[in-house]
Amino acid sequence: MTDDHGPLTEGYDRTPQHSSHHIPKIMMMGLRRCGKSSICQVMFHNMPPLDTLYIESTSSPSTTVFSSFIDFAVVELPGQTNAVDPGNEELERLFTESGALIYVIDSQDEYINSLSNLHSIITRAVEVNPKINIEVFIHKVDGLSEDFRLDAQRDITQRVTDELLDDGLLNVPLSFHLTSIFDHSVYEAFSRVVQKQIPQLATLENLLNVVCQHSGIEKAFLFDIKSKIFVATDSSPMDVATYEICTDFIDITVDMDSLYTIDHSQTPALKAADTAFGNELDGTDPTFNKSKPIGSTTRLNNGLILYLQQMVKGLALVCLMRKESMPKIALVEYNIEFFRNALEQLRLLTV
C-alpha cells in the first residue's frame, strides 16, 4: 500500500479504501535519531517503547493513516538539515495540506542545531500556510530531572520565540510539549495536537460537559481506543494520574474482552450485526469485531467508579464517577445513549 510520499504504514490504516490525499495531514519533522519513528510506532502500532532501540533510520517519507472521529494522516519525514531548500515543491505541498507540524527535539542531546533547523522550517511553513499549528515536542525528557525538564522547556521556548520576533513573525501558532515514549506524556501531547484538528471540538466538549453535569460524572474522556489519543474531554481540570488510570482501564477492558471474543466472521448473522455497529472496518482487530460494543465498570480504592462504554467508530467514553451515581446508573446510561446519538450525528456531518 503506497501513496506518493512513500509506503503507507499498514498497521494503523483501518480505512484502506481511503487515499491519504484527501484527508488532513499532520507532519512530523526533526533531526536524525530525535525519536520521530519511535513516537509513531509506540502510538499507532503498539510497539513496546524498549523495542524502539532497534528501529532503523527512516530514509523516505512514510504515512500512517489515523482513522478516528476524524480521519487524518501522520506524515513522517526523514531527519535532515536541508529540509527547506528553496524549490522543494513536495515539502511546500505538504505544508499547504497539513493542519499541524510536529517538530521533535531530542532534549538529551545538544539542541542548538535543532533550533536553527526548526527556525528555518517554521519560517518556510508559515509563509506557505500561515494557519499551520507548529507543535514542538521536547522529547526524551525521561532522561532529565524534573527541574531540568522545565529549564529545557523555558530555554527552548525563549530561543524559538525570540528568533521569530527578530524576523517579525509575531502570531505563529506555536505550542511546546514535554514528551517521552516511556510514559503517558507523548499520548497527552499528541491528543492536544489532534484536538486542534477537530472542527467540532467545542461541540464535543459541550456535550461532555452536559453529560457530566447531569450524571454525577467527575471527569469524562472520549478516547480513540486503539491509539489512546483522547479526542475530547469535559472542562473540569485534568491531571496526569486520572488520564493514566483511564488509559490503563482501556487496556484491561480490551484484553479481558478479547479473551471471550467470538469469531463473528464465521456467522452471517453476527457479521451483519458488526456491520450495523460500524465494526467491520478491521476484521483482524478483536476490539472492533463484536456485535456488542465493549463496556466495563470498576471501583477504585478511593471509592470513585471508573466506567467505560464504547461509542461510535472505535471511540470509547471513559468516565470517573462518584459512588453516589451508581444507584442512578440507569439514568447515567440513558444520558450516555443520548451522547452516543449526538456523536453519530456529528460524525455524519463530517463525512
Ligand SMILES: Nc1nc2c(ncn2[C@@H]2O[C@H](COP(=O)(O)OP(=O)(O)OP(=O)(O)O)[C@@H](O)[C@H]2O)c(=O)[nH]1
Ligand atoms: N530515552 C528515550 N529514548 C527515546 C525516546 N524516543 C525515542 N528514543 C530512542 O531514540 C532513538 C532514535 O529513535 P528513532 O525513532 O529511530 O528516531 P528518528 O527521529 O525516527 O530517526 P531517523 O529515522 O534517523 O530520522 C532510538 O534508540 C529510540 O529508542 C524517548 O522518549 N526517550
